[in-house]
Amino acid sequence: MNANAAKQRKERARLRGSVIFILFVILTGLVLTATHHTEDPIANMSDIIDMRQMLADAKQSSEVTVGDAPLGNDPTSVPANSIRNAGITWSALGEVVYDLWFMCAATAAVIVCSYLLKWLKGLSGVKRLPPSAVVQPTRRQRPPTV
């Protein structure tokens, strides 16, 4: 009885903590959106492919020279010359924070999904038996092989 109560208390505490974390992620997301530090990495991946195609087309029509090609891990946004000799640019710190936020957001999404799955399992009444409750057939109980 006590063990059950402690378990329920622990579950409630875990849920409370998860809600606080999710709210924190939402709030920081709003702050980052307000300060325009949102650069969707999934959208960026398709942008890079488009950019590569554009550069290839431009090269064929000789409109763009090679020196104008962007560098670094995001060839779509900044030309090479602007980052080549630069040191730490503190104004870009928001982008680092956004990357960290993105990881936190993914974690929050997984937490929400895990609670949803748990809830759905509860609705369907499916309960996993503990390993000790599963009876393993002994050698004597096994049906004879033909």
Added chain:
Amino acid sequence: MTMSPKPSKAPVTAPVPAQNTGQVTAKTRDRTKLNLFLDIGLTLFFAIEMEVHFTGLALHELLGFLFAAVVIVHIVLHWDWVVSLTLTFFRKLIHESRLNYVVNVLLLVDTVIVSVTGVAVSETLGLNFGLKGLQLTDWQAVHGFSSHLCLVLTALHIALHWKWIATNAEKYLFRFRLPFASHETERESRT
């Protein structure tokens, strides 16, 4: 007439290792602590490394080498987990850690691609691989694409380990109790 006591039907079990009984050895504790701090450092390092505008190209390339080295240390420290899960992966068809394992393998492959393409397009380290024009642009595009994919996979990697992070962050990082740390942690911290 006396009744002889019934023989006990309790199953005879093998001695349980210390780590399964909730008793954590000092060695395990130190290892977990090292893993946690290294993982936090690696996450921050990765976020900084992702933004070339923040560091500038020269520092980005230097940090890239250091990042690759830290990733190798990270894998070595989790080698036991890798080996045990690899064996389980091919033995059992349905397993909780299956998604975790797939994400980790994809992340490893992607990190290798990012590192190799990063070295190939390097400009400030004096490594000249003779890539020019569209060929260089291709490699840069692959580097950019795989690094953004790496961010998505890393986010998923961290998300799938959130219970481990929460549990150990409470033990080793924060003085106060995290409300969502697992029950096992309490038992471990008491012993």
